[in-house]
Amino acid sequence: MNFVHQLFRTKIFQTVDKSRVSRLYEVSEQSMIFAMGFVFFTSIALYPKLGQNILIWSIVLGVLLSYRLYMSYDFKRNPERYSIKTWHILFTVMALLTAFIISFLGFVALRFVTDFYQFFIVTVLIGFSAGATTSLSLDLRIAMGYTSIILVPLIITLFMVEIQLHVIMALLTMLYFVTQITIIYKAYMQELRINNVLKKLAHQSEHDVLTGLLNRRGFQNHMQNLVSEKEHEISYSLLFYLDLNQFKSINDALGHVVGDEVLLSVSKRLMRTLGKTCKMSRLGGDEFVVVVPYVSMKESVAKDTAKAYEKQIANMFIAPFIAKDIHLHIRSSIGIIIIEPNYANIEEIIRHADITMYQAKKSYGNISYYNKALDEKQKKLFILQHDLQNAVIDNQLSLFYQPIVRMNNDVLFSAEALMRWNHPTKGLLQPLDFIPLAIQIGLLSKMTWWLVDEVCGHIKEWKTHKQWKLKCISININSQQLVETNFATLFLDKLASHEISPSEIMIEITERSLIDNFESTEGVISVLRSYGVRCAIDDFGIGYSSLSYLQKLSFDTLKIDREFIKNILYNKDDIILIKTILAIGKQFKYHIVVEGIEEEEQKELLLEIDEDLSYQGYLLSKPLSFELFTENFLSKT
DSSP states (O other): OHHHHHHTTSGGGTOOOHHHHHHHHHHHHHHHHHHHHHHHHHHHHHHHHHTHHHHHHHHHHHHHHHHHHHHHHHHHHOGGGSOHHHHHHHHHHHHHHHHHHHTHHHHTGGGGSOHHHHHHHHHHHHHHHHHHHHHSTTSHHHHHHHHHHHHHHHHHHHHHSOOHHHHHHHHHHHHHHHHHHHHHHHHHHHHHHHHHHOOOHHHHHHBOTTTOSBOHHHHHHHHHHHHHSGGGGTOEEEEEEEEETTHHHHHHHHOHHHHHHHHHHHHHHHHHHHOTTSEEEEEETTEEEEEEEEEESSHHHHHHHHHHHHHHHHHHTTSOEEETTEEEOOOEEEEEEEEOTTOOOHHHHHHHHHHHHHHHHHSGGGEEEOOHHHHHHHHHHHHHHHHHHTTTTTTOEEEEEEEEEETTTOOEEEEEEEEEEEETTTEEEOHHHHHHHHHHTTOHHHHHHHHHHHHHHHHHHHHHTTOOOOSOEEEEOOHHHHTSTTHHHHHHHHHHHTTOOGGGEEEEEEHHHHHHTHHHHHHHHHHHHHTTOEEEEEEETSSOOOHHHHHHHOOSEEEEOGGGTTTTTTOHHHHHHHHHHHHHHHHTTOEEEEOOOOSHHHHHHHHHHOTTOEEOSTTTOOOEEHHHHIIIIISOO
């Protein structure tokens, strides 16, 4: 009884497996051909004793086997004709019907033949049942039913004939039957153990070890299944692509153990918040994907549903995450895709999600919805990146200079060198249009060294023509460039090769990048300053400097960002803020340059606050080409 109880608790009695049904039909092709040959041989052998009865038996069985062979070919050609469950039922019914017709030899024909032919029939039936061990063992139910239908009636019939030899044959057949059932069961259990080790290995290959969510491979397979379903033809689905903001800082500052705890906490909170209707994945690092399938057949309803999920996900990050007793306030950038019905290009869906998430990083609230305009923008950026590769080689870069003068008398003090890109079709592009792209594709270093060479060449030319009237030329250097191997040495060597004094160059570094990379840049800056290179903090005020950093840096110049100037005539708070920044700068003996002066009234107001300021802006001059700057500011006495 324990055996039977265990038998009927196995998976094969509870589920229909697609791959198993496919293999049943595949194996049955060969077994049907073999069985038809066996039927033909049996009918010839028994014809002398059974006559037309055996012919009718063989014809019926032959037709049935032919139909089963046709079913196998039909399944191979057109598996979508029926559901897998229906295909399995058809196979089961046909197999058991085959066994029932075969069993006629045992409980009908056996009574009408002599001992020799009885022994032959027993052998034939045992042969038919033996075929089930291989061809039907893929499905325990069918194999056991097939064998039982053939052998049980035979065993009963042999016991009913009161001849000692028949009783012995019945006992031997019954022993064979039990052996067959046991073999079939053990074969299945062995396969089940192997399969358990395998759909386990498959689980591990498709799931993230840390969080248990689907990994990238599992996500792609899930999406393939989603777009293959009939419901996808008429329904909208949603995809949310999440990236944790500043997660790298957590790993760097607190270690990967804390970082892993954060990722695990995020995954648990996602599952707890969104429930089982969503499928969640961790694609790697701090990137998570949430898929909500088939939300509606109406686009408007799908959009409303997306808004509701958006709020749920955003609210999920309000409460701090706790890792190693540390309370961490984390925010996420969320790219949202509304997947249209019948859209099946998974690679494009993932690409759309990726560019939308990166757009979200730049958007208010860190949330962005995909639209075709965003995709076009991304394609244009890609083309621009490709074009930028040739900008230096094809001499498409140029330098413009914007003068910096004393505010109280407009006497020329210095100038800022500004890079421009003469794009073949888009015209003159500003640094904001291409410097971020240069960083992404690793071209920043080459462009920076081009800028240094150009500036040094221009200074040398001005000196040759006795036009050099400036204290220095300032150039913008990204903090990533500063940490390049041997930057200070290479920079000083460049100046020396052009016979330029280090004090004639000022390096401008934005406040934010300075503080973000302070530990790695502080040493490089100290070396440059020790050789006389001037340094300025650019865009001061929009970052997050502290007084301690200003003291540690002790640069020459502080450049106040234009954002603080544009509303100074209308906003008293901006005036107070400017006065505070000026007081701080003077405290640490910085020379202060105000950027973005565009109106005379702005200049007059600043002069009332402090007469020792310098400034640059369109009021004085926009950035000019080398030739125009030379003509307008250096050629005149």
